[in-house]
Amino acid sequence: MAKEKKPRRPRAETPRGFRDYFGAEVRARNAMLARVTEVYHAYGFDPLETSAVETVEALGKFLPDVDRPNEGVFAWKDEDEDWLALRYDLTAPLARVYAQFRRDLPLPYRRYAVGPVWRNEKPGPGRFRQFYQCDADTVGSGNVAADAEICGMLAEAMEAAGIARGDYLIRVNNRKVLNGVMEAAGVLDPADPEKDAHARGIVMRAIDKLDRLGTEGVAALLGAGRRDESGDFTRGAGLSGEQAAVIMGFMDARRGDGAATCARLRELVGASAAGTEGVAELERIAEFLDARGLGSERVVIDPSVVRGLGYYTGPVYEAELTFEILDDEGRKRQFGSVAGGGRYDDLVKRFTGEAVPACGVSVGVDRLLAALTAKGRAAVAEPGPVVVTVMDRDRMAGYQAMAAELRAAGIRAEVFLGSGNMARQMKYADQRGSAVAVVEGGDERARGVVQIKDLALGARLAAAMESHEDWKAQPAQREIARGDLVAEVRAMLAGQG
């Protein structure tokens, strides 16, 4: 007879690259998102929640990260032969919604969206295949006032979330200016835009690596090429020293205020029509920001912002946190970017053939929450619920009534519903982070009293005690009249606050 095979038990694991969020973390994130979206809402943006699943054809391929051109989506074939996929961002679904409902939507259409997105890419430390985004976009306005509005709104959202003024900076740049600089450097001919496309690709990727490689590394990539520490050689764009200097000048064009920076950029783009238009857009944005009183301690025109330039078609912006944190190796480094966006004018055209101007911003929710946590500004974890212990299982109904009384008074409370003696129940209350426990045994019930334990005080005292006798004599427990339960628990919680 064949040996009977024991069925293998399923592994209790999230798939690789996915994670769960527990308790205080969920509440802190929800509180942060509520504060951010209330700012979006005040600016006239309306919420939109699209389905997580889209057809692959509707999603298209517009992943914004230059560094990861091959990253994919999670996709499968539906029974009616359509390919479906999980959305990889909140912008592609917006383009689909706008094309689908454009007859019913206001024009311009301002919307915000919050939700998970999915990327089928290699997971790594701190890099997950599902993460939250929190976006705001304006579809149907070609006016750079819309970009300026989003920059101002982003500054307000940062402060609403809990990032103090001075700890963040909204940096604004313009893709058209880079195109102008490319023209001035002789690697872009507006009459023949395909020419030198390969060299421009290398330039773009080099610029994007400024943070990591520094000025010298980028200069090498603009020229003949660069050999990294491992000895690998990356071919450069082959620009002459003079050409490279124009590009490097672009990244280094930031001056004391927006007007001075724009003046410097105007020099750099020379006769380029695109470049001149881009500089004029930045000038208008600077003017709007001034009128709103958003000074350079909050929003700056900064040509060194290069992230996403390859994806956007006009102004680009990012929110950078300027304070330092310690990285995994204990080195100080600047926290960096927590939000980015810009103008993208071609997404809706895919569907309708009609060009629809649009711009928007996406907040990296997990990074912003990490920043708030680093600054101690995330929603503080509240203590756990008051735990009503169970000394006598036949009295369960009475314990339930106590918890209900406490809740009716606005105090979070629960009855211990597991099994185990008082030590086990106290351990449970400790694990819950509870501040108060309630005890009523047969003796207490007969006398119309209950014991309430100050678990926070108890923990402090226990740390200082030497013997079990000390523990039993500790003042962290008090006997009170049953009728005073709510008032006494409330006073104990207030005393801990």
Added chain:
Amino acid sequence: MAKEKKPRRPRAETPRGFRDYFGAEVRARNAMLARVTEVYHAYGFDPLETSAVETVEALGKFLPDVDRPNEGVFAWKDEDEDWLALRYDLTAPLARVYAQFRRDLPLPYRRYAVGPVWRNEKPGPGRFRQFYQCDADTVGSGNVAADAEICGMLAEAMEAAGIARGDYLIRVNNRKVLNGVMEAAGVLDPADPEKDAHARGIVMRAIDKLDRLGTEGVAALLGAGRRDESGDFTRGAGLSGEQAAVIMGFMDARRGDGAATCARLRELVGASAAGTEGVAELERIAEFLDARGLGSERVVIDPSVVRGLGYYTGPVYEAELTFEILDDEGRKRQFGSVAGGGRYDDLVKRFTGEAVPACGVSVGVDRLLAALTAKGRAAVAEPGPVVVTVMDRDRMAGYQAMAAELRAAGIRAEVFLGSGNMARQMKYADQRGSAVAVVEGGDERARGVVQIKDLALGARLAAAMESHEDWKAQPAQREIARGDLVAEVRAMLAGQG
């Protein structure tokens, strides 16, 4: 030469069975969920947000709906050959989380979860392939006090959401009692539980159809079988008249109060050990509910609750809305169930081999929101933002400043960022549902005034007007000093309230 093919444009459509949620609907749902989860939270439940994607082996096959045994999940093969899938409910992921993190989680573990789930089933009117659930479960307590707690919490959650007392009823039953009744009817032998499994399956499905088929239809299915209106014949369970009477008696066992109902059930289960245990559980639940003051106008023991009996192992409960609405054909019908749950003791065992008792409830979010909307109790759609119109594009910075002033005073406001004349802008404000528009042209600016339009009043007046001259003379527009903008807009909004 081959004709050049024009690339086909992607269709701007959600996949079949998926939908988007806009504006007020998103806010109404979020407000409702916040109220419900605050009740869960007050009871000591902690939030948990699991990943949307699970391995297929972790999900298993525990779909609770007897009627749809073949419904599927959305699944695909990962690059490392694991099958992944979107979660189809929030309970299967909870079992996985509990098994994965059981060493770190408190015991019992009370958690709530809110989020979309996905079902790969045929979509239909009002039936989508992505929908929200809002669950609360207690893992690790075998005490029916946990079930009673959830029933009481569900009643509170209904009232917090906006369902008035008297408009809902939490109905409680017990799977073990049904098993006892099956024993008494001679279709379940505890010594040989496989015997008569087929007949019991038919009985279960018949009971589940009571709502649709009525007493007579169910009786036919318990006996020889039933021919429906189309002439199709469904084979019955083949029970004798006497056997069927026992089953029918179970569904009809509800009496004036919990004690009387339990007494009747005790007669029906006869000598069955399982049945007797089930009745005792219901008695304890009734006792807990009485102690909490939850009378039969809120929670009742009701053996006619059969939904989900096939899935659960002990007590089952559902929240039913008792008011009537008009269905699609204009007929009155009771709104019906908006939440259901019960005790399920085997989900964690799949992973660990260890039985872990658990119970919980799931709220059908879309149905509850539909009920609130039907009762006019969903969050009322607020008016759209104040629209600052653009008469002079060179004055954009000034208009932005006006909107910012209004927002700083807590008034939702935006500048019109599209293109078009005043009529177009008024149409936009109308489409936004705005209550107030602000107009400042060159003349007003020179005089230091602005016009504010009461759009709500204007719409009422316009409805009563006959000529364009009436329209121009309408009192819905007022000239105010620029410096009084915030105060005057606030007064106008208050006057409309």
